[in-house]
Amino acid sequence: MVCGTVGDLDEAVTEVWGEMPDPKARRDLADPAAARKTLDGARAQLAEPGHVPPSPHQRAGAPGASGAHHGMSDHGDDMAGGGGMEMPAGLAMAERTEDRDGLKLDQLHLTLGPLLSEWPTGLVLRIAVQGDVIQQARGETVGGTGDGSFWEEPSERARRGEPVTCGEVARRTAAHRLDSLGRLLEVAGWPAAAGSARWLRDDLLGGLPAALAAPRLGRLVRHVGRSRVLSQMTAGLGQASDGDVRARYRRWLDDAVRAVVSLDGPESRGVVRASFARPGVPPGAVLETIEQLVVGTELGVARLIVASIDPDLDDPRIAARHG
Amino acid sequence: MVEPAPWWAVLVVPAVLGAFATGAVLGSRQLVARASGAPSRPQAVLAGMCAEVAGLLVGRRRTTLAPDRLLWRLGVVGVPVAAILAVAVVPLGHWVVDDLRVGVVWFNAMEILTWAAVWAAGWGPNSAFSLVGGYRMVAQGLSYELPHMFALIGVATAAGSLQVGTIVAQQRHLWFVVWMPVGFAAFLLSVLGFSFIGPFGQPAGADLAGGVLAEVAGVDRLVLAAGRWLLLAAGAAMAVPLFLGGGLGPGLPAWAWSVLKTVAVLGALVATRHLVPTVRLERWAPLAWLVLLPLTIVQDLVAAVVVLLR
Numbered sequence: 001m002v003c004g005t006v007g008d009l010d011e012a013v014t015e016v017w018g019e020m021p022d023p024k025a026r027r028d029l030a031d032p033a034a035a036r037k038t039l040d041g042a043r044a045q046l047a048e049p050g051h052v053p054p055s056p057h058q059r060a061g062a063p064g065a066s067g068a069h070h071g072m073s074d075h076g077d078d079m080a081g082g083g084g085m086e087m088p089a090g091l092a093m094a095e096r097t098e099d100r101d102g103l104k105l106d107q108l109h110l111t112l113g114p115l116l117s118e119w120p121t122g123l124v125l126r127i128a129v130q131g132d133v134i135q136q137a138r139g140e141t142v143g144g145t146g147d148g149s150f151w152e153e154p155s156e157r158a159r160r161g162e163p164v165t166c167g168e169v170a171r172r173t174a175a176h177r178l179d180s181l182g183r184l185l186e187v188a189g190w191p192a193a194a195g196s197a198r199w200l201r202d203d204l205l206g207g208l209p210a211a212l213a214a215p216r217l218g219r220l221v222r223h224v225g226r227s228r229v230l231s232q233m234t235a236g237l238g239q240a241s242d243g244d245v246r247a248r249y250r251r252w253l254d255d256a257v258r259a260v261v262s263l264d265g266p267e268s269r270g271v272v273r274a275s276f277a278r279p280g281v282p283p284g285a286v287l288e289t290i291e292q293l294v295v296g297t298e299l300g301v302a303r304l305i306v307a308s309i310d311p312d313l314d315d316p317r318i319a320a321r322h323g
Numbered sequence: 324m325v326e327p328a329p330w331w332a333v334l335v336v337p338a339v340l341g342a343f344a345t346g347a348v349l350g351s352r353q354l355v356a357r358a359s360g361a362p363s364r365p366q367a368v369l370a371g372m373c374a375e376v377a378g379l380l381v382g383r384r385r386t387t388l389a390p391d392r393l394l395w396r397l398g399v400v401g402v403p404v405a406a407i408l409a410v411a412v413v414p415l416g417h418w419v420v421d422d423l424r425v426g427v428v429w430f431n432a433m434e435i436l437t438w439a440a441v442w443a444a445g446w447g448p449n450s451a452f453s454l455v456g457g458y459r460m461v462a463q464g465l466s467y468e469l470p471h472m473f474a475l476i477g478v479a480t481a482a483g484s485l486q487v488g489t490i491v492a493q494q495r496h497l498w499f500v501v502w503m504p505v506g507f508a509a510f511l512l513s514v515l516g517f518s519f520i521g522p523f524g525q526p527a528g529a530d531l532a533g534g535v536l537a538e539v540a541g542v543d544r545l546v547l548a549a550g551r552w553l554l555l556a557a558g559a560a561m562a563v564p565l566f567l568g569g570g571l572g573p574g575l576p577a578w579a580w581s582v583l584k585t586v587a588v589l590g591a592l593v594a595t596r597h598l599v600p601t602v603r604l605e606r607w608a609p610l611a612w613l614v615l616l617p618l619t620i621v622q623d624l625v626a627a628v629v630v631l632l633r
Contacts, residue, residue, distance in 0.1 A: 019385075021382050021383040021384065021385050021540040021541055022382070022383040023381065023382065023383075108451060110451050116532060117529070117532055118529055118530075129451070131455075131458075132455045132458070132459075185600065186529050187529055187530045188530075188600040188601060189522075189524055189525070189528055189529055189530070189600050189601025190599070190600035190601065191355055191529075192354060192355050192358040192359070192596075192597040193358070193600070194359075195355055195358045195359025195360075195361075196358045196359060198359060199358075199359045199360035202360075203360075227599070227600065229522070229599045229600055229602065230600045232606060233600065233601075233602065233603050233606055298603075298605060299455055299530065299531065300525065300528060300530040300531070300603060301603070301605075303530040304530070
């Protein structure tokens with residue numbers, strides 16, 4: 001199921017699709033109203049008695065294509081090294097460079113994104129790793145629409161002078177923070193809490209009144225905000241101008257609580273923007289900040305850092321940077 | 324009081340272990356469904372699991388570029404096999420497949436086999452995320468293994484035997500958990516460790532797109548994923564004779580006590596998965612070595628002193 005505008009991501013989507021094991025059925029969904037019909041169609045195709053997969057599954061990336069093959073897979077497991085010698089299966093030898101302790105170690109070039117589960121869609125991080133520690137990182141973007149973030153859309157309209165209720169902005173803001181939180185919690189290996197955050201996000205977008213949202217958010221805040229393990233595991237990671245990973249998710253929780261309070265607030269114009277401005281990393285500096293923060297970290301830590309910054313590449317303030 | 328079961332028990336043991344593991348999966352899925360607003364009635368959860376299993380059974384296996392096929396398959400199959408072999412020494416009430424004189428060592432050996440199996444499953448597919456997952460298992464093992472072994476040593480010291488049947492018999496008057504709570508806690512943590520589930524699920528972490536599970540699809544995925552839960556069930560089942568008096572208890576038959584206690588331990592382990600996020604090894608390893616390990620050694624000292632004075 002490919003939702004939304006594919007745009008420049010087409011190549012990556014095709015590659016992921018090629019790597020998915022059969023039986024499978026692909027549908028592109030641009031119009032939310034068609035969701036049920038599209039899903040039914042896909043299910044019918046999978047249930048067809050004669051639905052025989054065309055050919056044994058093979059990994060995209062033909063032998064000998066090591067230099068050109070950039071792993072735009074959902075696993076980002078591009079094993080192409082930088083060396084010149086051709087090896088069996090077309091994989092080059094890993095090159096060796098000094099590690100942080102001055103030892104010569106194998107270096108592997110990997111690509112994270114643009115499609116990776118619990119990862120900002122369209123963000124590409126080309127990294128060089130030794131073991132699981134990142135030595136170099138270069139951020140790029142693929143496919144952001146630049147039309148503005150879905151999450152900022154009501155405040156954007158308010159800024160243009162259209163009548164937008166305070167509650168509408170608050171609702172979108174709360175949902176946004178829960179969306180980011182869900183991704184971070186999933187990366188942190190806490191699927192139950194991530195599920196709670198996403199459920200509340202969906203219900204908020206569906207118009208859940210404040211009286212029902214507040215107690216559920218309260219439970220989530222108690223559960224996640226007071227988790228000592230989560231706090232211990234995220235403290236001190238990804239320290240930037242806006243704090244560390246822990247400071248960021250705590251701020252999301254605070255934001256969501258404040259936003260839910262004003263869900264059913266009075267009608268107002270324009271003024272709503274400032275109160276929920278995200279004091280996070282400035283959008284213009286997102287790629288540079290991520291590049292700087294992830295160098296020297298373990299892969300899992302890097303994932304937490306990226307999830308805690310959680311850039312939305314549809315935001316036009318994030319400058320497109322193509323590789 | 325523990326006696327070898329007839330030969331056909333060899334066939335029953337995987338089924339019983341599988342039933343415990345299935346129950347744990349269902350319980351865990353229900354907790355996630357309830358937390359995320361998905362249908363959480365037992366029928367819905369059961370149907371969801373059956374659909375996923377069926378999907379994996381008909382799904383194609385995945386092949387990667389230049390995999391080490393032999394190592395990969397051995398690793399994937401090794402995980403459930405280790406779990407099933409491990410419970411050969413775990414009594415259910417009075418019955419056990421074989422009450423080896425060195426039963427505790429046998430269990431420990433099978434548990435360590437999972438290190439190798441998970442590492443091989445991570446190495447095999449020639450994929451960076453799987454590989455990192457496999458090595459995380461080794462790092463995790465280095466953190467939980469010594470506390471785990473000292474917990475076992477405490478039990479063996481207290482019972483004066485490595486035979487699981489004797490260990491159960493020695494708890495006639497007082498369960499070992501009462502005066503060896505630290506050992507019990509360390510053992511439970513290591514169960515989560517060797518089954519790489521919940522707080523110790525980093526080898527198969529979402530941050531690695533599934534780690535050792537990232538490249539397995541179809542039947543392979545089913546076997547490896549089921550292996551984790553079989554290991555969890557095996558660990559829970561072993562905690563019962565080691566610390567909770569095995570089949571000992573008033574009123575009910577011994578097998579019923581074994582089942583009840585196993586379900587309780589398994590329930591507690593599944594619950595931790597939902598209360599705690601994954602623990603990152605670079606932060607857990609210092610705790611394991613500097614806090615947990617000394618505590619288990621002190622626990623063993625207590626056990627030794629009690630045995631000497633008795």
